[in-house]
Amino acid sequence: MPKIDYFFATLSPYVYIAGTRLEEIAAKHGAEISYRPIDVMALFPRTGGQLPQDRHPSRLEYRAQEMRRQARKAGLPLVLRPANWPTNAAPSSYAVISAQKAGGGDMGRLVHALGRSCWAEERDIAQEDVIRAALEEAGFDPDLAESGLMMAADQYAQNLEEAVRRGVFGAPFYITDTDERFWGQDRLGDLDLHLSGQL
Secondary structure, three states, rough: OOHHHEEEEOOOOOHHHOOOOHHHHHHHHHHHHEEEEEHHHHHHOOOOOOOOOOHHHHHHHHHHHHHHHHHHOOOOOOHHHHHOOOOOOOOHHHHHHHHHHHOOOOHHHHHHHHHHHHHOOOOOOOOOHHHHHHHHHHOOOOOHHHHHHHHHHHHHHHHHHHHHHOOOOHHHHHHHHOOEEEEEEHHHHHHHHOOOOOO
């Protein structure tokens, strides 16, 4: 069975724009996904990147255009400057880690619900009520929003170190069990082709 390590940030607009296409690709190829939320703001300076607020205006202008275009291609609503972004991604990331460990729900739907909450509904994904609603929508126990926090915090920190070690420098980032790396939701088609043996 192919395996995909999925490094992502719950507050990333491109993780939201990816929707559930990764899960559709994995189902098509019988692949297993390991969800690894990371602190992307801590990742950037460690891997040669810059925090969004430190980027040149021309890069920020292009980013805004690209986000709008990609969201439209994906058929998803998008608020370019949501009221509650940036926010603390740790609580929602802990919930994802706890949900993966607990099982019983739809991980892709959970990640997408968190992204939609931020980028379409302008809700604060650091808030417990928002996280609980996303967990419940995806079929998980909403109490996972406040349980196993120490374990999840440790795993969150480990995910960042693993990301740096394995060459991750942005989100979303997909790594196969043959160490083929794909950065960005716009590379999901290439991941699909690779798993098909065509790339």
